[in-house]
Amino acid sequence: MIMLFDANKRLLHTGDAYPDTVQLPKGDFTLRLALRHESMELLEKLRGTCVVMERSLDSAVTVPVYGSHASASSAGASAGEMFLGAGERVALWLGAPADDKLPKDAKEGRVLSGKLTLGQLRRGSGAAPAEHALRYVVPPAVNKDAQSNGGAAKKKDEPEEEKDAATKARPVSEALRDAKLALMKDLRADKDAATYDALAAELRAAHPGHLPLLLELLRRGDALSKDKGAERLSQIIAAADEVVAAIDATSLAAFLALRAPDEATQDAAGEGGGPSYKAQKKRWDEAKAALLEALSKKLEAQLDQADLQEKEAPGTEAAPAAAAAATSARLRQWVDTASDAAYVLLHSRVEARAGRLAGALKALDKAEKAAEDDGKPPKKELAEQRAALLGRLGWGHWARYEAARTRARFPGAFPPI
Structure with a gap:
């Protein structure tokens, strides 16, 4: 028996020993195969059985x-x-x-x-x-670098020489800093917390305000177990504030407001002794990406804080809710959260907290459509938010339908074979 599941363990197709066809969207799938026979000896021989899968091409390949x-x-x-x-x-x-x-x-x-x-x-x-x-x-790909072409070999060696020269000109302190920062990414687990904190303290003292370091601290806080609750949320917000403080938002906005110069002007700017336009653009693009990441993670943490406070003390005025509204307004200065697929889920939560339930529901529809277009599996969190919004709108029948649909789309485990 063959059983095909999507990324959420939902059964899509069953088959037997005879080939069958099934139409699938983009995404990741799991195929489970069960072979039954009364002889265990024979089954052991079939343990390494291969599954042959065929698919139709979108367009035919012409054979000359x-x-x-x-x-x-x-x-x-x-x-x-x-x-x-x-x-x-x-x-x-x-x-x-x-x-x-x-x-x-x-x-x-x-x-x-x-x-x-x-x-x-x-x-x-x-x-x-x-x-x-x-x-x-299909034969092996042609290895162009292995061809006996002196010019090609020379071109291959040139970037290596440039890379070696750049490495030699780079200060040793920066190389050590980046090596330690790369090591920190592998030490995010709780068991390595002491080593991680020691490296973080050392790098903070030697390189204060280093943006990649501050981003790593933010990502580490976001990767902590959600069981830590308020402690984790406070750590995320504090780390996000450090990232935001390290970025000159005024200079960033001024650079982004300028039109890109033509190539001749870009080359002249680099020859004048200052950084070239490409180098400046790369630096400011990285700064903008860091700012958006910090603001979005901070907003998510503040929304979680507000939800947590409402559960612990219902009816009280939540300070995190006001802080989340301020962070949302600041995030919208840099990106349209209502249309950008990366932020539309946060936008829905902000709209729901402000009482704009229809806007929140519309944002969820956009998020689901964007995920479907990108070939990503649907999220259970999104479906649960939709059911909750339908309930708050007073549409009980739709809320119950969505809840039942969520249970069917997101089973807890694979069914037995």
Whole structure:
């Protein structure tokens, strides 16, 4: 028995020993296979059984046809139309499809299968009834660097020399800082907290205000277990504030407001001794990305704080709710949270907290549509928010339907085989 599941463990298809077809959207899927037999010895031999999967191509791959072996070997002119009489024969050679025409996932060893048909004129246009099966095994990719071309080898060596020169010119302190920062990313687990905190304190003292370090501290707080509750949320907000404080928002806005100069002006700016426009743009783009990440994580933490406070003390005026509204307003200065797929879920939570339930529901629809277009699996959190919003709107029937639909779409575990 074969059972096919989506990323949320929802059963999509069942099959048996006979091949079957199923249409799937973009995304990740899990295939579970069960082989049954009364002999355990035979089952052990089948433990390494391979599953063969076939899929239809979006567009057909054309196989070139040549009239001679020489043309096929040199990828010369393809064979044109040929008119054959009864009993007449002709030899044809098939060439390899062009590499750029193959599917993107056509890796070495994969097999493309199709058919070859011939036209007919006596009984009307169209293909002749006879078909010939074709199978093409994708060969290894051409290694252009291994070709015996002196110019190509020279070009390959040049970036390495430039990289070595840049590495030598780089201060040792910066190299050590980046190495320690890379090590911190592998020490986020609770068991390595002491080592992580020691490295963080050392780097803070030596490189205060270093943006990648502050971002790492923010991401570490966000990666903490949600069981830590208020402690985790406070840590995220504090780390986000440090990131925001390290960025000159006024200079960032001034740079983004300017139009990009033409290439000649960019080169002249670099030759004048100052940083080139490309270097400035890269620095400010990184600063903007860091600012958006900090504000979005801070807003999410403040919304969680407000929800937590309402559960612990219902009816009290929540200070985190006001802080979340202020952070949301600041985030909207840099990005349209209502239309950007990366922030639309936060926008929905802000709208719901402000009492604009219809706007929150509309934002959830956008978030679900954006995830579907990107081939991402639906989120259970989004479905639960939708059911809660429908309940707050007084649409009890729709709320119950959405809750039942959520249970069906997001089962807790795989069903038994």
